[in-house]
Amino acid sequence: MELILDRVTKQYKNKIAVDRVSAVLHTGVTGLLGANGAGKTTLMRMICGILSPTSGVITYNGIPAAEEDYRSILGYLPQEFGYYPEFTGRDFLLYFAALKGLPGKEAAEKADVLMETVGLTDVQKKKVRTYSGGMKQRLGIAQALLNDPEVLILDEPTAGLDPMERVRFRELIADIGKNSIVLLSTHIVSDIEHIAENVMMMRSGQLIWQGSWTESDGSLEEFYLKEFGMDR
Numbered sequence: 001m002e003l004i005l006d007r008v009t010k011q012y013k014n015k016i017a018v019d020r021v022s023a024v025l026h027t028g029v030t031g032l033l034g035a036n037g038a039g040k041t042t043l044m045r046m047i048c049g050i051l052s053p054t055s056g057v058i059t060y061n062g063i064p065a066a067e068e069d070y071r072s073i074l075g076y077l078p079q080e081f082g083y084y085p086e087f088t089g090r091d092f093l094l095y096f097a098a099l100k101g102l103p104g105k106e107a108a109e110k111a112d113v114l115m116e117t118v119g120l121t122d123v124q125k126k127k128v129r130t131y132s133g134g135m136k137q138r139l140g141i142a143q144a145l146l147n148d149p150e151v152l153i154l155d156e157p158t159a160g161l162d163p164m165e166r167v168r169f170r171e172l173i174a175d176i177g178k179n180s181i182v183l184l185s186t187h188i189v190s191d192i193e194h195i196a197e198n199v200m201m202m203r204s205g206q207l208i209w210q211g212s213w214t215e216s217d218g219s220l221e222e223f224y225l226k227e228f229g230m231d232r
Contacts, residue, residue, distance in 0.1 A: 009053060018039045025181050177195065
């Protein structure tokens with residue numbers, strides 16, 4: 001598995017949101033660090049094919065991000081994910097399974113497995129409007145996993161979660177990263193320091209650092225906190 005970003009740029013009139021970002025991602029969890037407005041979401045939306053780069057190329061195993069074959073291997077949880085409040089959690093997954101083209105029997109089996117995976121089996125028949133913020137985030141993860149994605153993109157997925165939810169979420173993502181390419185954006189170091197094999201750091205649309213967490217020998221965290229003044 002190899003996701004390649006080759007000099008990816010996104011420009012809006014006089015503003016460059018992402019500036020010539022190049023990286024190669026393999027199986028495992030990659031953390032994307034940066035303050036709000038650094039360009040993380042724009043980069044992720046290009047990786048998902050929602051936005052087209054002004055210049056540069058994104059490919060997965062040689063497949064361009066704009067092609068349908070690429071979308072079939074992709075899972076995505078945006079920073080702001082829309083829910084249907086009157087759906088039950090299980091019905092919500094079945095609805096998204098239908099949108100992704102899963103046959104009825106397969107969709108039902110997959111929904112049951114994923115509700116258990118994300119710890120929502122006990123509330124699967126309750127309406128989504130009754131779910132806590134953490135439960136909704138877990139449901140969002142479940143929908144992103146319906147097609148067994150080889151590439152999973154998660155934009156600020158721990159926003160609004162309490163400490164216990166964060167721990168559970170990190171364990172889940174670490175497990176998914178054993179067989180998939182996972183790119184997780186955050187501005188909180190502790191979200192990724194124990195699960196991300198690699199880290200990319202953005203500032204003002206540019207990639208200012210990339211490499212493994214271990215090779216930084218702790219200096220990366222110190223640099224990040226000093227650079228952005230962000231919390232752990």
